[in-house]
Amino acid sequence: MRATKDLLLKLQKLDDEIAALRADEESIPAKKENLEEGLKAIQERVEEHKEQSIELAKKRKEQEIELESTADGMGKFQSQLFQVKSNREYEALQHEIAGLKEKSSKIEDVILEILESSEEISKAIEAEEGALKAESERSKTEQAKLDGELKELTDAIKVKNDERARLVADLDKVLLARYERIRDNKNGLAVTSVENGACGGCFRRIPPQEMQNLKRDDRIITCEGCGRIIIWRWE
Numbered sequence: 001m002r003a004t005k006d007l008l009l010k011l012q013k014l015d016d017e018i019a020a021l022r023a024d025e026e027s028i029p030a031k032k033e034n035l036e037e038g039l040k041a042i043q044e045r046v047e048e049h050k051e052q053s054i055e056l057a058k059k060r061k062e063q064e065i066e067l068e069s070t071a072d073g074m075g076k077f078q079s080q081l082f083q084v085k086s087n088r089e090y091e092a093l094q095h096e097i098a099g100l101k102e103k104s105s106k107i108e109d110v111i112l113e114i115l116e117s118s119e120e121i122s123k124a125i126e127a128e129e130g131a132l133k134a135e136s137e138r139s140k141t142e143q144a145k146l147d148g149e150l151k152e153l154t155d156a157i158k159v160k161n162d163e164r165a166r167l168v169a170d171l172d173k174v175l176l177a178r179y180e181r182i183r184d185n186k187n188g189l190a191v192t193s194v195e196n197g198a199c200g201g202c203f204r205r206i207p208p209q210e211m212q213n214l215k216r217d218d219r220i221i222t223c224e225g226c227g228r229i230i231i232w233r234w235e
Protein backbone atom coordinates (compact mmCIF):
# COMPACT_ATOMS: atom_id res chain seq x y z
CA MET A 1 0.00 0.00 0.00
CA ARG A 2 2.86 2.32 0.86
CA ALA A 3 4.36 1.94 -2.63
CA THR A 4 1.00 2.81 -4.18
CA LYS A 5 0.70 5.87 -1.99
CA ASP A 6 4.22 6.95 -2.89
CA LEU A 7 3.25 6.60 -6.54
CA LEU A 8 0.16 8.74 -5.98
CA LEU A 9 2.19 11.44 -4.25
CA LYS A 10 4.75 11.35 -7.07
CA LEU A 11 1.96 11.58 -9.64
CA GLN A 12 0.45 14.56 -7.85
CA LYS A 13 3.82 16.32 -7.73
CA LEU A 14 4.37 15.62 -11.42
CA ASP A 15 0.91 16.89 -12.33
CA ASP A 16 1.54 20.07 -10.30
CA GLU A 17 4.76 20.61 -12.25
CA ILE A 18 3.03 19.97 -15.60
CA ALA A 19 0.22 22.37 -14.65
CA ALA A 20 2.74 25.10 -13.76
CA LEU A 21 4.61 24.56 -17.03
CA ARG A 22 1.34 24.67 -18.98
CA ALA A 23 0.31 27.93 -17.27
CA ASP A 24 3.65 29.46 -18.29
CA GLU A 25 3.22 28.11 -21.82
CA GLU A 26 -0.27 29.58 -22.07
CA SER A 27 0.89 33.01 -20.87
CA ILE A 28 3.27 33.42 -23.79
CA PRO A 29 0.84 34.24 -26.65
CA ALA A 30 -0.60 37.13 -24.59
CA LYS A 31 2.92 38.44 -23.93
CA LYS A 32 3.67 38.31 -27.65
CA GLU A 33 0.42 40.06 -28.43
CA ASN A 34 1.22 42.82 -25.91
CA LEU A 35 4.49 43.49 -27.69
CA GLU A 36 2.73 43.71 -31.05
CA GLU A 37 0.08 46.03 -29.67
CA GLY A 38 2.65 48.37 -28.15
CA LEU A 39 4.30 48.62 -31.54
CA LYS A 40 1.01 49.10 -33.34
CA ALA A 41 0.08 51.99 -31.02
CA ILE A 42 3.24 53.90 -32.00
CA GLN A 43 2.70 53.09 -35.69
CA GLU A 44 -0.84 54.44 -35.47
CA ARG A 45 0.40 57.64 -33.86
CA VAL A 46 2.92 58.12 -36.67
CA GLU A 47 0.23 57.49 -39.31
CA GLU A 48 -2.11 59.95 -37.63
CA HIS A 49 0.55 62.65 -37.55
CA LYS A 50 1.49 61.99 -41.18
CA GLU A 51 -2.14 62.44 -42.20
CA GLN A 52 -2.30 65.69 -40.23
CA SER A 53 0.86 66.81 -41.98
CA ILE A 54 -0.64 66.13 -45.43
CA GLU A 55 -3.81 67.95 -44.42
CA LEU A 56 -1.78 71.00 -43.29
CA ALA A 57 0.20 71.05 -46.55
CA LYS A 58 -3.09 71.06 -48.44
CA LYS A 59 -4.42 73.94 -46.36
CA ARG A 60 -1.20 75.86 -46.84
CA LYS A 61 -1.45 75.42 -50.63
CA GLU A 62 -5.02 76.74 -50.56
CA GLN A 63 -3.98 79.77 -48.54
CA GLU A 64 -1.07 80.48 -50.88
CA ILE A 65 -3.39 80.42 -53.88
CA GLU A 66 -5.73 82.76 -52.06
CA LEU A 67 -2.79 85.06 -51.24
CA GLU A 68 -1.74 85.13 -54.91
CA SER A 69 -5.19 86.00 -56.14
CA THR A 70 -5.41 88.74 -53.50
CA ALA A 71 -2.09 90.14 -54.74
CA ASP A 72 -3.37 89.99 -58.34
CA GLY A 73 -6.49 91.90 -57.33
CA MET A 74 -4.38 94.48 -55.56
CA GLY A 75 -2.15 94.89 -58.62
CA LYS A 76 -5.18 95.45 -60.81
CA PHE A 77 -6.61 98.15 -58.55
CA GLN A 78 -3.21 99.80 -58.23
CA SER A 79 -2.84 100.09 -62.02
CA GLN A 80 -6.34 101.54 -62.18
CA LEU A 81 -5.27 104.32 -59.78
CA PHE A 82 -3.50 106.00 -62.72
CA GLN A 83 -6.57 105.98 -64.90
CA VAL A 84 -9.17 107.43 -62.54
CA LYS A 85 -10.68 110.80 -63.25
CA SER A 86 -12.30 111.78 -59.98
CA ASN A 87 -11.29 111.93 -56.35
CA ARG A 88 -14.26 109.79 -55.45
CA GLU A 89 -13.15 107.02 -57.80
CA TYR A 90 -9.60 107.33 -56.46
CA GLU A 91 -10.77 107.00 -52.85
CA ALA A 92 -12.99 104.06 -53.71
CA LEU A 93 -10.00 102.25 -55.26
CA GLN A 94 -7.80 103.11 -52.26
CA HIS A 95 -10.50 101.64 -50.07
CA GLU A 96 -10.54 98.41 -52.10
CA ILE A 97 -6.74 98.19 -51.97
CA ALA A 98 -6.72 98.69 -48.20
CA GLY A 99 -9.32 95.91 -47.84
CA LEU A 100 -7.18 93.52 -49.90
CA LYS A 101 -4.07 94.45 -47.93
CA GLU A 102 -5.82 93.57 -44.71
CA LYS A 103 -7.00 90.33 -46.25
CA SER A 104 -3.48 89.34 -47.34
CA SER A 105 -2.05 90.15 -43.96
CA LYS A 106 -4.65 87.83 -42.37
CA ILE A 107 -3.82 85.09 -44.90
CA GLU A 108 -0.13 85.50 -44.08
CA ASP A 109 -0.92 85.03 -40.39
CA VAL A 110 -2.83 81.84 -41.17
CA ILE A 111 0.05 80.54 -43.30
CA LEU A 112 2.47 81.27 -40.46
CA GLU A 113 0.30 79.34 -38.02
CA ILE A 114 0.14 76.43 -40.45
CA LEU A 115 3.93 76.50 -40.80
CA GLU A 116 4.36 76.41 -37.03
CA SER A 117 1.96 73.48 -36.68
CA SER A 118 3.66 71.63 -39.53
CA GLU A 119 7.01 72.08 -37.88
CA GLU A 120 5.70 70.74 -34.56
CA ILE A 121 4.16 67.73 -36.27
CA SER A 122 7.35 67.04 -38.23
CA LYS A 123 9.31 67.05 -34.98
CA ALA A 124 6.76 64.70 -33.39
CA ILE A 125 6.96 62.34 -36.39
CA GLU A 126 10.73 62.33 -36.19
CA ALA A 127 10.66 61.48 -32.48
CA GLU A 128 7.99 58.82 -32.97
CA GLU A 129 9.84 57.20 -35.85
CA GLY A 130 12.94 57.05 -33.64
CA ALA A 131 10.90 55.46 -30.86
CA LEU A 132 9.31 53.09 -33.36
CA LYS A 133 12.69 51.94 -34.60
CA ALA A 134 13.99 51.35 -31.06
CA GLU A 135 10.77 49.69 -29.99
CA SER A 136 10.59 47.36 -32.98
CA GLU A 137 14.15 46.24 -32.33
CA ARG A 138 13.35 45.63 -28.68
CA SER A 139 10.15 43.86 -29.69
CA LYS A 140 12.02 41.62 -32.13
CA THR A 141 14.49 40.59 -29.42
CA GLU A 142 11.67 39.98 -26.95
CA GLN A 143 9.65 37.96 -29.48
CA ALA A 144 12.67 35.75 -30.16
CA LYS A 145 13.19 35.33 -26.42
CA LEU A 146 9.54 34.35 -25.93
CA ASP A 147 9.72 31.90 -28.85
CA GLY A 148 12.77 30.34 -27.17
CA GLU A 149 10.93 30.14 -23.83
CA LEU A 150 7.92 28.60 -25.53
CA LYS A 151 10.06 25.92 -27.11
CA GLU A 152 11.76 25.16 -23.81
CA LEU A 153 8.40 24.89 -22.06
CA THR A 154 6.94 22.65 -24.77
CA ASP A 155 9.99 20.39 -24.52
CA ALA A 156 9.85 20.32 -20.71
CA ILE A 157 6.13 19.44 -20.81
CA LYS A 158 6.88 16.58 -23.20
CA VAL A 159 9.58 15.23 -20.88
CA LYS A 160 7.23 15.44 -17.88
CA ASN A 161 4.39 13.81 -19.82
CA ASP A 162 6.66 10.93 -20.80
CA GLU A 163 7.67 10.57 -17.17
CA ARG A 164 3.99 10.61 -16.21
CA ALA A 165 3.14 7.91 -18.76
CA ARG A 166 5.83 5.64 -17.25
CA LEU A 167 4.58 6.36 -13.75
CA VAL A 168 0.87 5.68 -14.38
CA ALA A 169 1.76 2.41 -16.11
CA ASP A 170 2.58 1.09 -12.64
CA LEU A 171 -0.64 2.39 -11.09
CA ASP A 172 -3.89 0.46 -10.77
CA LYS A 173 -6.31 1.64 -13.50
CA VAL A 174 -9.29 2.03 -11.16
CA LEU A 175 -7.21 4.01 -8.69
CA LEU A 176 -5.85 6.16 -11.50
CA ALA A 177 -9.38 6.90 -12.72
CA ARG A 178 -10.35 7.83 -9.17
CA TYR A 179 -7.29 10.11 -8.91
CA GLU A 180 -8.14 11.80 -12.22
CA ARG A 181 -11.75 12.34 -11.18
CA ILE A 182 -10.81 13.97 -7.86
CA ARG A 183 -8.15 16.10 -9.58
CA ASP A 184 -10.70 17.38 -12.11
CA ASN A 185 -13.14 18.29 -9.35
CA LYS A 186 -10.64 19.70 -6.84
CA ASN A 187 -8.65 22.31 -8.74
CA GLY A 188 -5.90 19.88 -9.73
CA LEU A 189 -5.16 18.67 -6.19
CA ALA A 190 -6.22 15.02 -5.73
CA VAL A 191 -3.64 13.77 -3.25
CA THR A 192 -2.70 15.53 -0.07
CA SER A 193 -0.98 14.59 3.13
CA VAL A 194 -1.59 15.14 6.83
CA GLU A 195 -0.20 18.52 7.87
CA ASN A 196 -0.05 19.26 11.63
CA GLY A 197 -2.94 16.92 12.36
CA ALA A 198 -5.12 18.39 9.59
CA CYS A 199 -5.94 17.62 5.95
CA GLY A 200 -3.42 19.44 3.73
CA GLY A 201 -6.20 20.10 1.19
CA CYS A 202 -9.04 21.58 3.27
CA PHE A 203 -7.33 22.00 6.68
CA ARG A 204 -10.01 19.98 8.50
CA ARG A 205 -8.70 18.59 11.78
CA ILE A 206 -8.44 14.83 11.58
CA PRO A 207 -10.07 12.91 14.49
CA PRO A 208 -7.81 10.45 16.42
CA GLN A 209 -9.55 7.32 15.05
CA GLU A 210 -9.10 8.48 11.45
CA MET A 211 -5.49 9.34 12.21
CA GLN A 212 -5.00 5.73 13.39
CA ASN A 213 -6.46 4.44 10.13
CA LEU A 214 -4.17 6.71 8.13
CA LYS A 215 -1.10 5.52 10.00
CA ARG A 216 -2.13 1.88 9.63
CA ASP A 217 -1.73 2.28 5.88
CA ASP A 218 -3.84 -0.64 4.69
CA ARG A 219 -6.16 1.17 2.30
CA ILE A 220 -6.75 4.39 0.37
CA ILE A 221 -8.49 6.94 2.57
CA THR A 222 -10.27 10.03 1.34
CA CYS A 223 -10.80 13.15 3.47
CA GLU A 224 -14.36 13.48 4.75
CA GLY A 225 -14.09 17.24 4.37
CA CYS A 226 -12.87 17.65 0.79
CA GLY A 227 -12.92 14.16 -0.73
CA ARG A 228 -9.21 14.19 -1.59
CA ILE A 229 -7.01 11.16 -1.13
CA ILE A 230 -5.21 11.77 2.11
CA ILE A 231 -1.92 10.15 3.00
CA TRP A 232 0.09 9.93 6.20
CA ARG A 233 3.49 11.43 5.61
CA TRP A 234 6.30 9.02 6.37
CA GLU A 235 9.58 10.75 7.04
Ligand SMILES: [Zn+2]
Nearest residue numbers: 199202223226
Ligand atom coordinates in the same frame (compact mmCIF):
# COMPACT_ATOMS: atom_id res chain seq x y z
ZN1 LIG B 1 -9.68 17.57 3.18
